Amino acid sequence: MSQILHVTINGEQKEISIEPDELLLDVLRRVGYKGVKRGCKEGACGTCTIILNGYAVKSCIMLAAQAENGEITTIEGIGTRDNPHPIQQAFVDEGVVQCGFCIPGMILSAKNLLDKNPNPTEEEISFALDGNLCRCTGYSGQIKAVKAAAEAIRGEK
């Protein structure tokens, strides 16, 4: 019994055929948003993080149907090679993309923070990234990167 999900993804209106019990993560990946990762499927690792209606959420513990009429931002929607998002650029510049599997989710958590708080303290950054596990880096570089990105967005860099 499939149904139609009406949703805006990265500014594009979409009508997607979904199953009622399909997870938002699986639907996003199925229709091509491969930057949304599946690391645990239990809402614990944060690799599936997207921004839905202005909140960073874990798409692996939501039904796709819950996004009806929603507005979604995935990693594919925030920057291009020629014009990367300042957070993407800062992650590259700080050298904190190792295996990269956690990075899209982490960048979106950071974006969600900076959208609301353009001048966060280190502690606020830590709390914003708390839901994104990374096994490669040890995190401190990413906290630095978010700080640098905030400065860039504020035009201080």
Next chain:
Amino acid sequence: MTEKIYKGRVVTKSVPKKDALSLAMGKPMYTDDMDFKDLLHVKMLRSPHAHAIIEDIDTSEAEKLLGVVDILTYKNSSQVLHTSAGQGFPEPSPYDTRLFNKKVKFVGERVAAVAAESVKIAEKALNLIKVKYTILEPIFDHDKAIGNEVIIHDEDESKYIIPVFYDPKKNHASHIDAETGDIEQGFAEADHIVEKTVRNHYGQHCPLEPHISVAYIDDYDRLVVRTATQVPFHCRRILAQILEIPLSQIRVIKPRIGGGFGTKQEIITEPIVASFTWKLKRPVKFEFTRKEEFISARTRHPMTTQFKAGVKKDGTITAMDMKVISNTGAYGSHALTVLSNTGSKTLPLYHCDNIRFIGDTVYTNLPVAGAYRGYGGTQASLAMEIVMDDLAKAIGMDPAKFRLMNHIKAGETSPIFKALGEGTEGVEQTVDSVGLTECINQGADAINWWNREEIKKKNSTDTVKRGFGLVCVMQGSSIPDIDMAAGYCKMNEDGTFNLLVGATDIGTGSDTILAQIFAEGLGIDASDVLVTSSDTDTTPFDTGAYASSTTYLTGQACINLAMKVKKQLIDYTATVLSVPKDELEIKNKTVIHKKSGKQMTFAEIGTKSYYSENQTQIGAVASELSKKSPPPFIAHYAEIDVDIETGRVTVLKYVAAVDCGTPINPKLVIGQVEGALVNGLCYALSEQYIFNDKGKMMNPSFGNYKIMTTIDLPTIETIIVPTYEPSGPWGAKSVAEVNISGPMPVLSNAIFDAIGIRLTEPPYTPDRVLKAIQEQKK
């Protein structure tokens, strides 16, 4: 010998990681990011019992379910005995594994695999498979495994294919011993002897991307396996072995990998998809759930390590005696080599002539251990560095001064290098680059070591006690006389180069590092080098991402490549310009004849060599065989608080001072250092497998198996102490593994410094610390 420091043009610079922006943009680069038409999905039925015989297995109901395409069990699958350890050939691990066994040996072992049109159908089918088990008595305590009346591998066939000790009838998976000097005499000369028994615990690698493999048939009807592996070439070889098909019929492709840390050195998902695809001629995917990653991927070998050492009043270490019982779980993946590395990666660190190492690996009915960053060094460092602190204390010497006095220096050797290798004898070597004195000194300054008593006094309260700890650790760089790595390169018409390597970038940044090393040799930029890595059809052989070998070994292969190409560029230019080749030099991507003022840019050479003058392909193949294994060295310091009311250990500041030779890319070095040490901190403080009395892991999820996040971090300071390793590429050694081994002993030392209680069984969770405090009060 370490005075020389290499300052490069491209190396020693933090050039951007090749794949960083693409990954940060979420490009579809991992195994699962490619779509396949008519893809089948695999789900695995796993044993609920730790030790049982499958009397009967009935898949008929499951087969009837619409959408189920095939089911594999021991009855209809390959029964080739092999090892899942992705090592070189002949493998130094026992052949004791089949795809599916009639006798299951741990909770989580493969029983039946279902391939179905959807994940949902495959999951449903699992519930319809009926299995009748006869439950057997299990063994969980590795200290009681040898000679136990319960025999885990009582089938007759398991064996090593190299001549080493193996006695499965006694649950004895490997044994190794080595002795140098006169151990008895050494202890007789000691003024003080310290002996400690430590036990490390189960731990999992937790790559954020679980194991995943996709197999399909290509247009030439060959089997292609796209897989998250650290060892594509070993994977191809072992698949040919298991499937009993020609190696030439198999292609293994490694896309981007979401972390490995050793667990993806195992061939465990690939043979399942390969078996289905070869039979069904359809694409098949198998991805581990996070739970499967915990219970049925691989773990660190838990060990009981007894370490006894003697010291004279003046600080001379007179004897070191290490006895290890290692638990390999139900199968012997890396059973022998992790064991030998517990000794070989620790005992050479300090001056001592009289050394004994006795190691035994045993089977138990618990999850299977395997390669894990640190590879035995992590386990033995716990024992060794606790005892070093206690020896220093026994003679009233500062632990830092004690280590400064005793650590191995440049130009020296250790008898252990020859006595202990990869399960057999090792290779004699002198260590030519040792920055450990500087690491200890600079780290001490960074943590304020010499003022620590004052800081402790000032910051300790009645209930919260401040403490400081120090450890030193070494590792190796590649496996000498065994590991080989190779590369190809070719020049393009614009003067850029393609570099094709078998080296397996699993997130480490090796594509970037190797481009830098190659570029340095040719005087070009890292951005002029286009790297392709790890495809068994298109790239040359490399052992893979393990044994801290890529930078050191594949790096040297890339220098060899650059030198070959350099010669070709000079020869070509000499011919085209009609000038003597010994008068040519290379500068700014140009071959210059100073005398005549004639020159050719690389781009000109590239274009002309393709189209118009003495046409030829400029390019080369080169390899490198490892001849030694120069150790990287580290000093780790920690400043901690111990709350004696709650047992909570809080790490305030952590300093890692690291000698990895020439840091090829300093930012990537820092990433390796901090990633490893935070992994080590999690293992020391919170990670643990909680088993029930039936051998079932009760906490196989990130919710219940705690790894640190941003808010748990101490302040971390990484100090790179450059040295120059003469045998390494531009002076480089390895850095990937060594830093994971510091946290476990350094926190034990710091806790002892804070509260005077010696913890020898991590993790140092509040309940364990509190229990130790309460026991001491009694």
